[in-house]
Amino acid sequence: MADSLDRVLAEARACRHCEPELPLGANPVLRAGAGARLLIVGQAPGTKVHHSGVPWNDASGDRLRQWLAVDPDTFYDPDRIAIVPMGFCYPGRDARGGDKPPRPECAPIWHPRLLAALANVELTLLVGSYAQTYYLGGRRRRTLRETVTAYRDYLPGYLPLPHPSWRNTAWLNQTPWFETDLLPDLRARVHALL
DSSP: OOOOHHHHHHHHHTOOTTGGGOTTOOOOOOBOOTTOOEEEEOSOOOHHHHHHOOTTOSHHHHHHHHHHTOOHHHHTOTTTEEEOOSSSSOOOBOTTSSBOOOOTTHHHHHHHHHHHHOTTOOEEEEESHHHHHHHHGGGSOSSHHHHHHTGGGGTTTEEEEOOOSGGGHHHHHTOHHIIIIIHHHHHHHHHHHO
16 A cells, blocks of 8 residues: 555655765755646755755746746646655755755655655656656666657656756757747646646
8 A cells, every 4th residue: 555645745854864965964855745747856956945945946947937837836736746856855066066966865765655645647747867867767868868859759657858957058059949849748738737
């Protein structure tokens, strides 16, 4: 028998499994409701999200909401959209000045239990290469660009996206089909679920 969603969320939010490795300590950030039909799996919270406790509460979240064409009230309604990143806590900075990858322990510990309790999810947005690697495994293409280009191959269950970070603005500018082809399809699918 699957755990209740409330129980899994409470346990996940109380998790301190990798706290010794986290520069700002543990503060698991995720949200989900039993009615959610859309699941967003991103990377891990940045510092702003770590401090606010609100997922995608930053410029990347603004861009993601623009991609989806949803307002903040809809985006943050856990019974419409579940938000479960690959790592629930801020992982720290890497040597190049970006964020470190999500902690590798998090998804294997929590995702199976959360997904089992999210029985209504029909579409999972895989935002960034970490989510795509974990969920698509050997079906993932060689590069993120190739994986996103082949997004139709993963439907109806998954839709891979690049991360909406400002760091990917050049990628988006070099990929006009993302805006002309993928975004209208994404918006239609999302709005059909909401």
